[in-house]
Amino acid sequence: MSVIEELAGELTRLPGIGPKTAYRLVYHLMKGPPDDARRLARAIDRVVERVRACGRCGNFTEQALCEVCANPRRDASVVCVVEEATDVAAVERTGGYGGLYHVLGGRLSPLDGVGPEQLNIESLLERIRSASGAVREVIVATSASVEGEATAIYLEKRIRPLGPRVTRLARGIPVGSELEYVDGSTIAEALAGRREM
Amino acid sequence: MSVIEELAGELTRLPGIGPKTAYRLVYHLMKGPPDDARRLARAIDRVVERVRACGRCGNFTEQALCEVCANPRRDASVVCVVEEATDVAAVERTGGYGGLYHVLGGRLSPLDGVGPEQLNIESLLERIRSASGAVREVIVATSASVEGEATAIYLEKRIRPLGPRVTRLARGIPVGSELEYVDGSTIAEALAGRREM
Numbered sequence: 001m002s003v004i005e006e007l008a009g010e011l012t013r014l015p016g017i018g019p020k021t022a023y024r025l026v027y028h029l030m031k032g033p034p035d036d037a038r039r040l041a042r043a044i045d046r047v048v049e050r051v052r053a054c055g056r057c058g059n060f061t062e063q064a065l066c067e068v069c070a071n072p073r074r075d076a077s078v079v080c081v082v083e084e085a086t087d088v089a090a091v092e093r094t095g096g097y098g099g100l101y102h103v104l105g106g107r108l109s110p111l112d113g114v115g116p117e118q119l120n121i122e123s124l125l126e127r128i129r130s131a132s133g134a135v136r137e138v139i140v141a142t143s144a145s146v147e148g149e150a151t152a153i154y155l156e157k158r159i160r161p162l163g164p165r166v167t168r169l170a171r172g173i174p175v176g177s178e179l180e181y182v183d184g185s186t187i188a189e190a191l192a193g194r195r196e197m
Numbered sequence: 198m199s200v201i202e203e204l205a206g207e208l209t210r211l212p213g214i215g216p217k218t219a220y221r222l223v224y225h226l227m228k229g230p231p232d233d234a235r236r237l238a239r240a241i242d243r244v245v246e247r248v249r250a251c252g253r254c255g256n257f258t259e260q261a262l263c264e265v266c267a268n269p270r271r272d273a274s275v276v277c278v279v280e281e282a283t284d285v286a287a288v289e290r291t292g293g294y295g296g297l298y299h300v301l302g303g304r305l306s307p308l309d310g311v312g313p314e315q316l317n318i319e320s321l322l323e324r325i326r327s328a329s330g331a332v333r334e335v336i337v338a339t340s341a342s343v344e345g346e347a348t349a350i351y352l353e354k355r356i357r358p359l360g361p362r363v364t365r366l367a368r369g370i371p372v373g374s375e376l377e378y379v380d381g382s383t384i385a386e387a388l389a390g391r392r393e394m
Contacts, residue, residue: 002259003240003243003244003247003248003259004244004248004257006240006243006244007237007240007241007243007244009240010236010237010240011237013233013237014222014225014226014237015221015222015225016218016221021213023283023286024212024213024283025211025212026244027257027281027282027283027286028211028212029211029241029244029245030244030245030248030257030282031281031282031283034245036210037241037242037244037245038241038242038245039207040204040207040208040210040211040238040241041237041238041239041241041242041245042238043200043203043204043206043207044204044226044234044235044237044238044241045234045235045238046200046203046204047200047201047203047204047223047226047227047234048226048227048231048234048235048238050200051200051201051227060201060224060227062199062200084224084228085224085227085228086220086221086224086228089220089224
């Protein structure tokens with residue numbers, strides 16, 4: 001196998017990159033200045049070396065605590081529980097959330113061997129307990145899939161006895177969608193959750 | 198700038214990768230086994246170190262001569278002239294061409310400062326001359342753009358006096374296209390080049 005095929009093979013392991021795109025990327029790297037390609041390789045190495053999970057919430061960070069946890073202006077009374085660190089970035093991009101996070105590292109999926117022990121659930125409960133009442137709300141922001149739902153229900157059962165309100169993201173019509181193209185179950189949820197204007 | 202932003206920045210320099218895709222790739226690399234990411238970085242390094250231009254045709258290779266030039270079963274009487282080494286791969290994938298190649302390294306584009314001296318044209322003429330008549334046909338496969346056309350016309354003028362036939366790729370309706378969606382100039386070319394059934 002040539003080094004070109006080898007690199008194309010590695011690239012197709014990435015999400016959304018098929019063989020055609022992989023070869024286009026390889027050729028781009030070969031045509032450009034060698035230093036550009038080397039800089040990309042070094043950047044990958046640095047991310048692997050330096051990025052780790054935040055010691056408190058599991059978000060990606062280069063420090064012991066992530067930017068959110070280390071920020072004293074964040075509201076420590078609200079914790080948003082997400083499946084992956086990528087979800088933290090998605091919520092942060094909205095600019096509309098001022099609380100903290102907790103990254104589960106996945107969702108309950110018994111068929112794939114993912115039970116509560118495989119997720120960062122105990123550390124979440126311990127965070128709530130050791131805050132002795134300072135965590136007043138836990139927003140469960142797991143995905144809107146069957147496993148995400150099951151994870152949310154499981155979390156609710158475990159968290160509520162510890163004191164905080166447990167809430168979840170609203171279901172409804174995505175902004176900008178035409179009703180015609182929204183699936184039936186989303187419309188049903190939107191109807192059930194309708195609000196006074 | 199964090200190492201995450203740095204890597205995302207490097208990735209957005211690649212064709213077809215915007216900021217959103219870049220972050221998705223970065224997160225994928227961070228979530229997966231570190232060895233996967235390191236293998237990708239090493240594959241990039243190896244391509245940069247080992248891949249170079251074929252000494253005869255300019256195609257990508259890890260050897261002094263590329264696979265096509267080194268293959269004694271290829272028909273040395275036909276040379277297909279392409280703009281980029283990626284075009285060699287595109288023609289090779291068809292499996293329908295048995296001749297050799299010559300990579301120009303671009304196309305004539307005076308506005309961008311690309312004249313004949315910036316392209317591998319002298320080496321092509323020298324190849325034809327030194328073959329003393331063994332090159333019987335040169336297929337000009339430059340792109341179907343204004344610059345590609347201008348390059349083809351220039352090449353034709355320089356090559357014909359040396360002896361070989363100079364041909365170019367047929368213009369017409371792409372396979373699988375519906376006439377309705379084909380642009381007018383392509384239909385005009387297809388009409389002009391119509392063939393007996």
